[in-house]
Amino acid sequence: MRLWSIHPDLLDRSALVAGWREGLLAQKVLRGLTTGYRSHPQLERFRTLPDPVAGIATWLHALADGADERGYRFDRTRVVVPAGAERLELTDGQLALEWAHLRGKVTARDPAWLERLTEPRPHPMFDLVPGPVADWERAPRPEA
Template identity: 80%
Template sequence: MRLWSIHPDQLDRAALVAGWREGLLAQKVLRGLTKGYLHHPQLERFRTMRDPVAGIATWLHGLADAADARGYRFDRTRIALPAGGGRLDLTDGQLALEWRHLRDKLGVRDPAWLGGLTTPRSHPMFDLVPGPVAAWERSPHPEA
């Protein structure tokens, strides 16, 4: 499960669609509707929010907005709540790690998309702050 901190506009088709699917699973976990993935580290940051379900819903709406702009049809009726469920801090270290991870993936699966990327931006629900990679991160690139 990868719940990207990167702005959904910068995700290629595969990452956007996978993020949607994984975000819906995360929403199900946070609503207590499944027994799997309960302790997945990607969910830790949403659990710090006053309303974790509203937080993941806001994250999902960001992906749906990017999908709409590309002409994809993500079914927003699957999102439990409207957007506006709060904001989270995102460290520049975490964003840099995810940017590197995405660029590594794109170098293999979509070099043309990679060529159009310049500077990383964060998902609209995050406020960028200085800091290291998040404690919950389990990426193979911890030194970013």
């Protein structure tokens, strides 16, 4: 499961579609409707919010907005609450790690998309702050 911290406009088609699918699974987990993935580290940051379900819904709606701009139609009726004003902090270290991860994936599966990846921007619900890779991140850390 990868709930990207990167702006949906920068995600290639595969990352956007997979993010939608995985975000819907995360919503189900946060609602207590599944026994799997309950301890998944990607969910830790949403659990810090007063209403984690509203947080993942806000994340999902921004993904759907990015899909709409490209002519894709994600079924927003699957998101259980409207987008809210939920905000989370995102460290520049975490953004850099995800940026490198996305660039690596795109290099392999959609090299033409790589030219769009000139500068990382955070997903609209994140406020960028200085700091290291998040404690919950399980992806390998880049060499210092």
